[in-house]
Every structure is written in structure tokens, then in C-alpha cells.
Amino acid sequence: xxxxxxxxxxxxxxxxxxxxxxxxxxxxxxxxxxxxxxxxxxxxxxxxxxxxxxxxxxxxxxxxxxxxxxxxxxxxxxxxxxxxxxxxxxxxxxxxxxxxxxxxxxxxxxxxxxxxxxxxxxxxxxxxxxxxxxxxxxxxxxxxxxxxxxxxxxxxxxxxxxxxxxxxxxxxxxxxxxxxxxxxxxxxxxxxxxxxxxxxxxxxxxxxxxxxxxxxxxxxxxxxxxxxxxxxxxxxxxxxxxxxxxxxxxxxxxxxxxxxxxxxxxxxxxxxxxxxxxxxxxxxxxxxxxxxxxxxxxxxxxxxxxxxxxxxxxxxxxxxxxxxxxxxxxxxxxxxxxxxxxxxxxxxxxxxxxxxxxxxxxxxxxxxxxxxxxxxxxxxxxxxxxxxxxxxxxxxxxxxxxxxxxxxxx
Numbered sequence: 001x002x003x004x005x006x007x008x009x010x011x012x013x014x015x016x017x018x019x020x021x022x023x024x025x026x027x028x029x030x031x032x033x034x035x036x037x038x039x040x041x042x043x044x045x046x047x048x049x050x051x052x053x054x055x056x057x058x059x060x061x062x063x064x065x066x067x068x069x070x071x072x073x074x075x076x077x078x079x080x081x082x083x084x085x086x087x088x089x090x091x092x093x094x095x096x097x098x099x100x101x102x103x104x105x106x107x108x109x110x111x112x113x114x115x116x117x118x119x120x121x122x123x124x125x126x127x128x129x130x131x132x133x134x135x136x137x138x139x140x141x142x143x144x145x146x147x148x149x150x151x152x153x154x155x156x157x158x159x160x161x162x163x164x165x166x167x168x169x170x171x172x173x174x175x176x177x178x179x180x181x182x183x184x185x186x187x188x189x190x191x192x193x194x195x196x197x198x199x200x201x202x203x204x205x206x207x208x209x210x211x212x213x214x215x216x217x218x219x220x221x222x223x224x225x226x227x228x229x230x231x232x233x234x235x236x237x238x239x240x241x242x243x244x245x246x247x248x249x250x251x252x253x254x255x256x257x258x259x260x261x262x263x264x265x266x267x268x269x270x271x272x273x274x275x276x277x278x279x280x281x282x283x284x285x286x287x288x289x290x291x292x293x294x295x296x297x298x299x300x301x302x303x304x305x306x307x308x309x310x311x312x313x314x315x316x317x318x319x320x321x322x323x324x325x326x327x328x329x330x331x332x333x334x335x336x337x338x339x340x341x342x343x344x345x346x347x348x349x350x351x352x353x354x355x356x357x358x359x360x361x362x363x364x365x366x367x368x369x370x371x372x373x374x375x376x377x378x379x380x381x382x383x384x385x386x387x388x389x390x391x392x393x394x395x396x397x398x399x400x401x402x403x404x405x406x407x408x409x410x
Contacts, residue, residue, distance in 0.1 A: 088223040092123035093131070095216040099193055100125050102208045103201075107174065109193040111181070112138060113220070114148045122189060139167070144190050147178040151187050153210075154178045158198040177201050179209055181217035188220050236310040238288055239295040247309035247317055251370035254307075254319055258363055265363050266320040266328035269377040270335070273355035273389055275314040282346055290352065293344055301338060302331075317374070325394060328360050332392040357384040358392040366395040 092111050099109040110124035119138045125131055138144040143164045147154050155177045156162045165172060174196045181189035191213055201209070234246035242250070251267070258265055272294065279287040291314060298316065299308050307319040320328055336356060344352035359380025361367060366376040376395040384393040 091219045091223045096123050096125035103205050107194050107196045111191050113189045114187050143178050147180050147190050148187050151180045157200045175199050179213045181213050183217050183221045188217055239292055242309040250307050255370050263322045264324050266323040267361045267373045267377045268318040268358055269381040270316040270356055270358040272314040355390045357389055361395040
């Protein structure tokens with residue numbers, strides 16, 4: 001480097017230090033002066049010195065331009081991260097990651113989704129990397145609910161001396177900003193960011209958080225819409241139960257899992273006895289009410305790990321994970337008993353009396369893939385309907401260690 005350039009750069013650094021510029025700003029402006037003076041090194045030292053002085057004189061403008069450039073870069077990175085997935089948990093995790101990346105010295109950030117006037121925990125991230133730890137439930141009159149209802153940002157510079165935290169735990173301290181996540185005028189969530197020490201948030205930080213919240217709100221709205229459409233595609237419109245498409249996918253997953261982990265499971269096909277008479281006598285609207293009653297009651301009685309789907313018409317299919325014939329029989333006996341407790345009155349004041357028949361197939365005894373298991377259970381159901389109405393029949397062809405079980409009707 002030319003001696004003149006060295007002296008000019010050293011003088012510039014000294015001036016910037018005397019002006020009280022932060023170290024990172026001094027470094028940035030020094031590099032800029034170095035680059036610019038190098039580009040005119042063939043000119044006179046006076047011209048290089050004049051250029052350096054102009055950089056110093058306009059340092060505020062240059063710093064502002066740098067800040068805007070950083071914000072644009074952050075916004076670009078944010079857009080890429082938030083549009084890479086339509087899965088709601090992934091979107092929420094991406095928002096918290098970006099928030100912690102953009103705002104320095106943040107202790108933690110969290111997001112609560114707002115639906116039907118209620119806040120539901122969405123995601124969280126701490127400075128130490130801890131993910132999705134909900135420290136507290138939003139208080140009805142607290143900060144998060146206030147922002148959700150009013151739809152306006154609230155900045156709390158000192159938690160211990162703010163009315164919204166009057167009844168908060170004594171150990172709560174520091175500062176926090178709470179931002180509504182809005183699509184048009186609708187609040188879909190609230191994002192909070194906290195610091196350990198009291199104090200405000202700079203205008204550039206608030207601008208970045210506002211940009212983030214706008215992007216986050218749209219991403220959350222899109223993810224919610226995707227979730228709704230996906231749910232509709234896999235749900236029966238009448239009863240809300242999973243449909244045949246969902247059943248086929250779940251059955252394939254269960255077969256693969258059972259194959260990997262070497263366990264058995266049961267597939268139960270069921271059909272209501274006498275349902276056609278209800279439709280013929282009272283019409284389909286009443287029949288639909290009966291289906292909703294029966295199917296929804298049955299869905300409440302199965303384990304969380306099991307899977308109940310509407311196969312079509314008045315037929316149901318139940319997947320009992322990690323089950324054998326003995327456990328399947330216990331479940332089907334409960335289903336039969338539950339049918340006797342149904343409480344429904346027809347328009348002519350008659351009480352509902354409805355039976356159920358079914359067929360049971362076990363993986364891998366009766367079949368080793370999903371379609372064949374369904375066929376085996378359906379064939380057993382046909383036998384029950386034709387010869388043993390009101391019972392659950394076991395598919396034929398039992399082999400291996402569970403051959404001791406009877407395959408006659410229950």
C-alpha cells in the first residue's frame with residue numbers, strides 16, 4: 001500500500017474513533033475508505049484525502065445505506081426460508097430462527113397462534129438453542145392477549161414496571177416486544193421477543209421485526225390453508241373421519257412398520273346391521289344423523305394409536321396397531337356393547353336399535369400387504385353378514401403360533 005494511503009487510512013481511523021463511532025462501524029468505514037482510495041491511488045494525495053473526508057462526513061448516510069442493504073439481504077433470506085415449506089410446524093420454526101438471527105442480544109422468541117379468540121402455543125427458540133419450550137401460558141389480561149385483540153405492536157422497555165405485567169411472576173424481568181401477525185386486518189398469531197435487560201428496541205430492529213412479522217403472517221396463513229385442504233382431501237365430509245384414501249396410506253405405513261419391527265396388527269371391517277331400513281323409512285338426512293352419531297361415538301372409544309376410517313356407505317375400517325386376535329376380540333366386544341348404548345330417537349318417537357357385524361384379519365397371518373388384508377377382513381365381514389349377523393368373524397387361513405384361536409363367530 002502507498003505511504004500516502006496508509007497515512008490517510010490511519011488518520012481516518014483516528015478521526016472516526018474521536019467521533020465516537022462504534023468499533024464495527026469504524027471497521028466498515030475504514031474498509032470503504034481503503035477501497036475507494038485504492039481506486040484513485042494514481043491521483044494526488046490531496047484527492048485521496050478529500051475522498052476519505054467525504055466518506056467520514058457522510059458516514060451517517062453510508063451507515064443507513066448499509067443498514068438498508070442488510071435488511072434487504074435479510075428479507076431475501078427470510079422469503080426463501082419461509083416459502084420452503086407449507087408444513088405449519090416447519091414454518092413456525094423458521095420464523096423463530098430468523099427472528100433470533102436478525103435481532104442481536106435477544107434472549108428468546110415465541111409465537112402463539114390466534115384462532116377463535118384463543119391463543120395456542122406455536123413455537124419458541126432460546127438463545128441457547130432450546131426449541132419449543134413454552135415457559136408460560138398467556139394470561140387473559142397479559143401482553144400477548146392484548147396484542148392479539150388490539151392488533152397493534154406493544155413495546156415494553158421494563159417488564160417490572162409495566163401495567164401489563166403487574167400480576168406477572170416476580171422473576172420476570174427485562175424488555176419485550178410483542179407483534180401481531182396479521183393478514184389484512186385479521187390477526188393469525190402473535191410473536192414475542194424478549195431481552196434479559198430493560199431497554200428499548202432500535203428503529204432498525206423494529207423495522208426488521210415488522211418485515212419478519214408480515215412475511216410470517218402470510219406464511220402461517222398459507223400453511224393453515226394447506227393444512228385445511230390436506231385435511232379435507234383425507235377426511236370424510238359427512239362424519240369427519242379419515243376417508244378411504246387416508247386409510248390406504250395409513251395401512252401401508254402400518255404394514256411397513258410391522259415388517260420392520262416384527263409385530264402383528266389387526267384390520268377390522270365393520271358394517272351396520274339394518275341401516276338400509278333407516279334410510280328407506282326416514283330418508284337420507286336422518287340416516288346421515290345416525291351415521292354421525294355411531295361413527296363419532298366409535299371414534300371416541302379407540303386408542304390414540306389406532307386408526308378408524310369410513311370405508312364407504314355405512315362401512316368402517318379399524319386398524320388396531322400391535323394387536324393379535326385376542327386383543328382384537330376384546331375391542332370388537334366393546335364395540336358391540338357400545339352399539340347397545342346408542343341413544344337416538346326417530347321423528348316418529350321410535351328408539352334406535354342398530355347392530356353391527358364385522359370381519360377381522362391379522363398381519364401377517366392372513367395377508368402380508370394392505371390390499372390383501374382388506375380383502376381378507378372384507379371376506380370375513382361377508383361371512384358374518386350372511387351367516388352370523390351381529391358378530392365379528394375372523395378371516396380364514398390362520399397359521400402359525402396363533403392357530404389355537406377359533407375362527408368361528410363371536
